[in-house]
Amino acid sequence: MIKKETMKIISINVIAKETVEMVLQNEYISENAAPGQFLHISVSGCTLRRPLSIAAVNRTAMTVTILFKIIGKGTKRLSEYVEGETVDVLGPAGNGFPLKNLSKKDKVLLIGGGIGVPPLYFLGCTLKELGYDVQAVIGFQSKDFVFYEERFKKLGETIVVTNDGSYGEKGFVTDMVDKITSFDRYYSCGPAPMLKAVTNTFQDKEGYLSFEERMGCGIGACYACIIPTNDGSNYKKICQDGPVFRAEEVSL
């Protein structure tokens, strides 16, 4: 259940270009967070909260890790917080990546782009713990933006792609089709054009996508962050019905 909680900042570090990793401590959130869920974080001086997905959870240390890219006023301000300060969050928010109907033999592919990579790390850790075979393709703009490569490699076979080829493979995550081994299901998070390309590339596979959108309340009351369903007949609320949807459920 979503709650309003105070989280203490345990650490805050720049881990790649414009990319900040923040470790937050709170018993309730760390115990209840599932992969794919997000925190709706209040940032001082901002009218609206900022939705940021959960990148990792350590239940022993009661910590939750979030990663964000400094792209505007809110994320800039959040990057200026220091260890020991607290942040007010609503969370865990949204529905995570569904793990139901995944059979023990099923192989899973994680496809992440840029700041869409973090929730897949939490998912990958969870799948690994449950004994699944995980492989990952993670894409970034260029070398300076790459993060979590080593961590993903501990989960399974991992391909790093940069758009300009300055690190790892050159191109887009969907260009790696020939390099990945067979899989049964994929989970993806990243910019909308990437999600669209992923959906088109893996039409015959069961896939789940996590979306981001400008949000208001973050709990489903304000109807700001909607996405049309695939048949165009209705909308889903990203914050409440998502942020994860089946690839064929929504219109990209």
Added chain:
Amino acid sequence: MDLSVSLPGLELKNPIMPASGCFGFGREYSQFYDLSKLGAVIMKAATGKERLGNPTPRVAETASGMLNAIGLQNPGVEKIVETEIPFLSKFHIPIIANVSGSTMEEYVNVATVLNEAEDLRAIELNISCPNVKEGGIQFGIDPHMAATVTEKVKQASNVPVYVKLSPNVTNIVDMAKAIEAAGADGLSMINTLTGMQIHLPTRKPVIANKTGGLSGPAIKPVAIRMIYEVKQHVNIPIIGMGGIETAEDVLEFLLAGADAVAVGTANFQNPFVCPEIIDALPKVLETYGFSSVKEATGGAHKHE
């Protein structure tokens, strides 16, 4: 401390209600607290048929506020009567429906369908939504059209009608007077101010609808000024709104002339803002020398 307020159709145990469009139909906020604590609840807009609303982005943050262009997304008045009002009825607080439309007929139709809802206590007539292309706002910027729609909805409805005023007008007093003369039971003010924000990298408006309604603390002084002016010229009660975040803000609205208030944008930052304001209000009223909410209403006019 007496927080109660008695208005046409509305016996409020306190003057605090969530504003339309910022609280859905209450379900999401009921996860956080018992809604029976509220003075009343104003539901999200109802239109004749289901509306899917505008493309995204629908919101953008501004200095001390936000822009929104949701576009009146709602499941349609019949669904609201069937499923949403019964849900809210469980909390035993007055329920107010926000009635929207694109044509005179739609307004009348929505008000008529709402007559079937036994637990509805009042209507907030939304002639001021800036975010739908046709209708809506037209009724809110022309005093004659505003008066006509008020009259027709009054005839159609069996509950009191509070007309929600748009601040996007040259003379708010003329609008208020025309609506009072047309038989409105009360006023609700103010709706959002039309605004725009342009995204530098793309050189395009951030909001897909291009323009959106500005809300939040940024508009509070506008709301206070308009309520203050209208209060001097009309005798029907006013539900005040526009950027309220604290019990002190509530007192300011009461002093300007509001009888009760609605809290909107602040719910997004703090889901508990309404109950927290209700808890803080007695102390604030006492600090400034009041023994009831009623006593504070219009207080700023008494020193002239």
